Amino acid sequence: MKKALTTGTVFLMAIFLSAALACGPAAGAGTRVENPPTQRPAAQPETPVQNPATQEPVVQPDTSVRNPVTQEPVVQPETPAASQPEMVEKPAPIDGVEFRMSNDDPPRYTLEITSGLPGGCVRFGGYAVSQVANNIHVSVTNLEPASPMLCTAIYGVHEGQVDLGSGFTPGDSYTVLVNGEVTNGFTARGPEDRTWVVKDSPIQAAELVILEIFPPQYRLNIISTLPRGSSCSRFDGYDVSRASGNSIILAVTHLEVADDNVPCTEDLPVVETMVSLGSGFRSGEEYTVVINGQFTKTFKAQ
DSSP states (O other), X not given: OHHHHHHHHHHHHHHHHHHHXXXXXXXXXXXXOOOOOOOOOOOOOOOOOBXXXXXXXXXXXXXXXXXXXXXXXXXXXXXXXXXXXXXXXXXOOEEEEEEEEOSSSSOOEEEEEEEEEESTTOEEEEXXXXXXXXXXXXXXXXXXXSSOOOOOOOEEEEEEEEEEESOOOTTOEEEEEETTEEEEEEEOOOGGGTTEEEEEOOEEEEEEEEEOSSSOEEEEEEEEEOTTHHHHEEEEEEEEEEEETTEEEEEEEEEEESOTTSOOOOOOOEEEEEEEEESOOOTTOEEEEEETTTEEEEEEOO
């Protein structure tokens, strides 16, 4: 009886064990169930600044100014732009004027002007040209500080060209005044004058004339000749330069036919030219005028 009870008990436990295995998870022994990993955003790599030529990364220095205690950036005040001095326009000193004529038809006339820059703070301003009758007025200006300021004492020069154009009447005489002073005179040329050459005129006499105005105006009345007669030579013009201290250089020229075999008249025309030397002479000082490198006239300024 006892043996039968034991056998029945074992049989019931086997049935319960089979039912438990049938209802449990199918995972095998030793299988670990894990939670899914936490999804974190992936960090984006920084895009380096690259050298456009080598495509290599360029290290950007930290240029910010930091507080030495807290290491926090310090805001820098903006640096105001340096103020430029106010400039005013003034006439430029004239060191030299040369007259040029092209071979065009009609010819174009040009002035090559050398003006002074008296000081390191002075800049070249510009040119202005106007014409009244047969007088051509050229204004040359500089820009100088309106108020006194420290500047270098270096004297500079500016070289430039002024185009006078070509609208002049052949055979007429014109006078050029630069900053109020007479610097050049010329006779406009026609088509037949293009093959002629420029020569220094023989000087017969020169007389100084002083105009009794203030300040005094000085003029030279010059007598020159046309050495190849009226058919083969004609008056051209003059250039005045006061660039060398108390010396005034004056050139008087005429035109000649280039061909020496051309028959010419035997007359010897005389040309009388009034050349203004201007003003600005220092009273009591002596000045010398050299005409065509050979004729000299001396006067004392009043």
